[in-house]
Amino acid sequence: MSTKEQSVNDTIINMITNLKPRSMKLPEYSTPIKRSLSSGSNTSNDETQPFSKKPRHESILDVSYVGSPREIRRLRADLLSTRNTILNLQNQIQHMHGVRKEMQIMFDNEIGTLRSQCERDSKSIEELESQLQTIRKREIELKEQLSQETNKYDTLKIDCDAKIEMLEKKFSELSTQLKLQENEENGDFNKMKQRINELEMLYNAAQEEAEAYKKLTEELNSRLAECTQLKQDLELKDQLIQKTRLEIKSLDYIKETYTEIQSQAKTQHHKLSTYNDLEKENKKLKEEAKHLRDEIHNKLLLEEEVHDLKGRLVNYKEHEKKLATLQITKAQNDMYLEEWRAVARNICETTAPDMTLQKMLRSLVERLQQQEITLTSEKIQLESQLKTAQHDGKIAKADAEKNQHLVTELQNNIQQRQNLIHRMQKKLLLISRERDSYRKQLDSYEKDLTICMAPSSTAQPGANSYRKQLDSYEKDLTICMAPSSTAQPGANQLQTQKERIDNLEKVIDGYREMIANNVMLLFTEVAPIRIEQVRRLEEDINLLKNENNMLRERKDCLEIQLEELLVGQDNVQGRVVHSAKNPLADCLMQREIEKEKLAEEVERLKRKIRNLEEGLESSKLNESAISSKEVLALKEQIKASDTQMQRLKEYFKSSMQEFRNVIYMLLGYKIDKTSSSHYKLTSMYAERAEDQLCFQLNPDGALNLLENEFSAGLDELVELHLRHQKSIPVFLSAITLDMFNNKTMTTKTFDVDEDEPL
């Protein structure tokens, strides 16, 4: 505080001092600013202090300052003015302070900004410094590298220099070597040139030699051509020779034929000389021929006859057979005859000769026949009688049946009657009961009558009175019986009672008799009534019977009607008419006709069967004749076709042979077919008969050579012509040539100059 007070005092002093020279006031203002700049924080205290310490200053002044009144007034005026100025100044100061504060704020802001800038700058500086350091480090490193590189470069340089030197040395060496070589090559080239020259020389010589050889070859070729020509000539000659041989052969043949012809001519001449004789002979022969022709005719006739005879012979043979059988039968028949004769003799009981035996037998037979006739007539009579008897019997049987029928009917009737009687009896019973009831009624009526008119009748009331008495007695009896059973009044009483009972019983008997009599009387009275009743009943019965009959008739009628009304029955009213020519009738007619036809056929067939069984073969013979004709015709046809066939066969054979011969002659091989697809070839020039080639036709249509002894020896030809050239004709011709050559070699002594025939 002291410092502060001092400072304030200082300021006041300063102010006082400063009040005098006003001009100096303005620079003073700059001081606080300067101070504030240096010590900003104290400025606020400075601003407040002057207002609070003013009075003190005054007091101090008052005290210390005592002078004249003018001076005091002037001082006071001065003070006042100073005070105003002070106030102004203070305002100014305040204003200034405000400004200064603003400025300070501004400055502070600026300072803040600047500080931050500074900080940033410092940071950037630091960074830059660090960068710089790093750069420096890099620089150092680079420098080091540089130094290293430089070192390397130096070393490289040194090396390169060394190498260059080496290379230069080498180059120089090489150049020297080149020079040396060049020198050497120059020497070689010369040598080569020399050699080439030599070789050229040699080549020329060789060419010359070749030309010489060419000439030689040409010469040789020409010679060869000559040789081939010669060969061809030779072949031609050979061919010619062969031709000539063939010609010779043909000439031989011609010669032979010529000789034959000559001989024939001679004979002809001879024959010519004997022509007349021949003519004569001819005539004779013609006659003979005519004769022969006639004979042939005869022969044909004879043949026909023979044929007929053959047929007949067959028939005769059959006849013979029959004959044999007939003979057998005849023998049997003879035996039988003998037996018969013996029998006849036995029958006739004679030993007379056979002639009489017949007559005797006949007479006997006649007698027997007559007997038989009589017997048969008797028999017929008897049969007729039998028949009549049978017929009678039948009739009787029928009658009996009828009678039996009747009997049964009658029995039925009887039964019915009996039934009826039964019924009637029942009815009778009913009627009798009725009668009884009527009688009772009658009785009751009678009673009524007696009641009404008692005196009118005598007998009946008597009876009634008896009955009544009887009833009373009976009642008494029962009454008497009752006390006897209940009490015992005494034996006397009982005896009397018994006596009474007996008496009474007697009386009862008497009454009973009386009643019976009365009843008898009554019956005799009733009889006529009964007869009437019976008659009436009989009438009823008759009526009923009639009714019954009527009903029966009605029933029959109805039954008949019913039958008529039945579905299947045809009710006929009037006439039923139809056309006579209806299909049914036609059908039946046809059926009848058919039946007849069938019957006829059956008959015919039966006859036929019989005929067949008997062995008569008239129809069969006819058929066989027809068939034999046909057979003959067919046989002739067969013969004709056979002859044709034969002719064709012959023709084919001859043509085949000719064909084969031609093939043999043309191709030099005889071809035989041994079996299916096997062919055997025999060459014209074969040395042996076994030298044959066998071929087989395989399914593809190609020919395969089969190995045998002969073909095994032809390996070369097989290899060349079959395997290589694949041509069978070439192979065969090669074999032919080969064999021909062989044959000609062996038979070189072929005679060409044989004598020509005439």
Place this chain on the structure above:
Amino acid sequence: MTAIEQKNKSAITLRGSSEIICEYLDYGINSILYQRGLYPPETFKTAENYGLTILMSQDNKIQEFLSTTLNQLKEWLVQRIVNKVALVITNVKTLEVMERWDFNVQYEGNINQGNDQVSDKPLKQIRNEIRDVMKQIASSVAYLPLLDCLCSFDIQIYTKSDVVLPNEWADAEPANIKNAQSVKMRSFSTNIHKMETVVTYKNDD
């Protein structure tokens, strides 16, 4: 008579009615002959009538027989002496009657008019009635027993007693069938003749 004709142009006379009946019998009998297999089916040919296809026999004998019989019948129908026409099917072997087709004839209307009698029943209606009967005849095969034997037929006409028989006509025996069963078909009428068809056949059971 002329007046009546003028009145009813479509009127059916007695003769016309007889013709209708005979036509029906012709077709009916042919149909029965075919249906019952009396003759081989290949001898029949179809014909159209009554809106139906009916098989008619082409056999000359049958045709001739039917024509002669029906012509005679026509005459008798005009004379009103026919009671019944019967087609009798007989076994040829045993002569047993297997079937009888009765065509019962009844005379309707005023018989006293004699030949002048006419009917104004439409022909179409009559033909429809006949068609129905024909259908029934055709379907009768379903229930009639199979005729597995050789059979033939006859036409018998049941007349009144005072008939005069022409040549080639004779009396016939009535055809009775044992153990028979009968089926009645529909009937039709021309208002002059009423025809009732009944089949009676031997029951095999």
